[in-house]
Amino acid sequence: MTSTADESASEQTTAVRLEKRVLVKEVWLVLALSLGASAVSALISFTGVLTSHRPLGDQTAVIVGSRAPGRPWLDLAWQIFAVVTALVPVALVAHLLARxxxxxxxxxxxxxxxxxxxxxxxxxxxxxxxxxxAFYLTAVAVGVSLTVDPAQLPGAWWRVPVLIAVAAQNAILEEVIVLGYLTRRLEQLGWSFRSRTAASAVLRGSYHLYQGFGGFVANLVMGGLFCYLYRRWGRVMPLVVAHTLIDVVALVGATYLIGKVGWLPGG
Known part of the structure; x- marks a missing residue:
C-alpha cells in the first residue's frame, strides 16, 4: 500500500510539473504571437529613435496610418484586415482557456x-x-516623449468608424491578454499579486516604448492601476470599456484638434 501511495504521489507531482511547464510555454507562445512581439518591435523602434541624434520631441509616432495612400477603398480593406487579424490572439486565448x-x-x-x-x-x-x-503634454514639453500623431488617415467617410474600431480592437487585445489572461496564468503558476502586477504593467509599458519614455511610464502606471481594479472587480470588461473610451477620444479627438489648437503638439 505504501509503495502504491508513493507512486501515486510521485505521478501527481510529475503531472503538476508538466502542467506548469505547458502553461509557461503557452504563455510565451501567446505573447510571441501578440503583445510580446509588439514589445520587441517597440524596443527596436525606440532604439532607432534614440540613435537618430534628434530630440525626442522633434520626432513623431503615428498610431494609425494610411496603408494605401491615395487609394481609399484599398486603404479601408487593409484597415479592416488589420483590425480583424489583430484579434486572432484573443480567439487563441479563448480556445486555450476552453481546453x-x-x-x-x-x-x-x-x-x-x-x-x-x-x-x-x-x-x-x-x-x-x-x-x-496632462502627463503626455508634460513629457513632450520636457523632451522625454515623441510627439504622438494618433491618426494619419484620409478624410474619407470611413475614417471615424475605423478609428473607433481600432480603439476597440486595442482595448480588447490588451485587456484580455495582458490583464486577464496573463495574470490568470501567472496566478496558476504560483506568482504573487505584486509579481503578476509588475509583469503585466512592465509588458504594457514596453509595447508603448515607441512613444518614448513618457509612453512607457504612463502605461506602466496605468497597467498597475488596471491590475488593482481587475483584482477588485474580478472583471476585465470595465477596463475594456475604459480603454476603448480613452483611445476613441485620443484617436478621433486628436484627428480634429491637432493643428487647430495651440496646446496640442503636432500638426
Missing part, C-alpha cells in the same frame, strides 16, 4: 453586468484620460 474548462467569461469578458461595466469604465476613462493627457 482547461474555462472561458473568456472566467476573465470577466462578457455582457453579464453591462450597466455597471459601462459606468465603471466611463469613470476610469475620465480619470485616467485626463491624467494621461
Amino acid at each position: 482547461g474548462g474555462e472561458s473568456l467569461r472566467t476573465l470577466g469578458f462578457d455582457r453579464r453586468d453591462r450597466r455597471r461595466d459601462l459606468a465603471r469604465g466611463a469613470a476610469v476613462a475620465a480619470g485616467v484620460g485626463a491624467a494621461g493627457l
